[in-house]
Amino acid sequence: MEKEPLSRQARCNRLAMEFKDGWVVNLGAGMPTLCSNYNFGDKSIIFQSENGVIGYGPLAEEGKEDLHLVNASGQYVTLNPGASIIHQVDSFSLIRGGYIDLVVLGAYEVAENGDFANWKTLGRKGGGIGGAMDLAVGAKRVFIALEHTTRDGAPRLLKNCSLPLTAPGVVSKVATNLGFFEITPEGFMLKEIAPGYTPAEVQEQTEAKLIIDPNLKEVSV
């Protein structure tokens, strides 16, 4: 059977399937913004952006951008009916105050205890934290979308993170090009696998010991 690694959009679709009706969701820059392309059907999801936009909708069409309206990734967006605008202190009050049901972030590394690292790479003095540390401690749930390995093939799902942490012990669900995982008290559980792969092949590319769900399925999005 032909191997079909999950595209970035497929990974985000798989995470988006977990969103519940009425959730307030913050999407990190880069890959996570693709979650908003998912067709949520009857579910109503409120997207919040840390620059103070609550209830933004699809990206603005080219030529129809409102130059005063961007999400936190700098994309020109539209507003859904019921949207509201606040300033950054109010926005982070909502974030730390527990009003955000979920944040989806990218990461360099995730560990089996729910630690993750996404703001600083080796050999660089500076970093890019943005709102990630506040979101990681404030949101009720943290999901991560990432590549399963580095370009050199080094695993990113680890026993312990090697890079500086963004927050300890907060990640609950993870999607990579090889599958969909939940973090359990015993470690990563492979819940769904990319088409054409075997659990042994996924384990080979993972440093942490995987628990294979007895009801393992193929990812279908």
Next chain:
Amino acid sequence: MKNKIFDTMDDAVADIPDGATISFGGFARTGFARNLMAALLRQGAKNLIGLSNAAGAQGDEMTVSRLIEAGRMKKMVCAFTASPHPSRRTALEKLEDEGKIEAELVPQGTFIERIRAAGAGIGAFYTPTSVGTELASEKEHRNINGKEQVLEYAMPADYTFIRAYRADTWGNLQYRLSQRNFNPMMALGAKITIVEVEQDILEAGALDPDSIHTPGIVVDRIVKIPPPPEGIWDTAAIK
């Protein structure tokens, strides 16, 4: 009543001395006081400390990066000191590697809360953000109601540069949509608040008091942005 309206951007920044701390408003394309930054570049003040969410963009776009490249900044406090793309290093990263500038990295929510605290007469506060990370390693910790938190100090500024959509002669401000971002709290947190305004400045009383985002009592100087090409306006072309 003191006249708060300045004719030019250059007049509005003329008195900024070497060594001043300046907060720069704006987030992800919107609400940046690009004209005031350009005027400060012409004015020449140096050894400045900048408080800014990001360290600015590469290329010709007018951001705080132009001031960093020109060697005017002694220190930057930012939520992003590095570019997310290692191949597109910011001017701040390059100068930091050469030991020519100091950079302090602060989580974004903590960054703006520290600015707010300075404006609100609060000396410091505890937050759970950054607990368990290397940023917290030298910070005072305290367990409050069962949650580990770190002490963060207020971060005052001498000046702030922000952009607003509308203003009146009293300095009351309205922002439009995501242009609001850090700007109301930076206006609160600085001794001298300088605002570049997009629309014509209105007479006091023209704005609905219930719809004012920043009250004029925290605003000191207002300048109308001239039409292009003299004035710098946001365009969709800026990436």
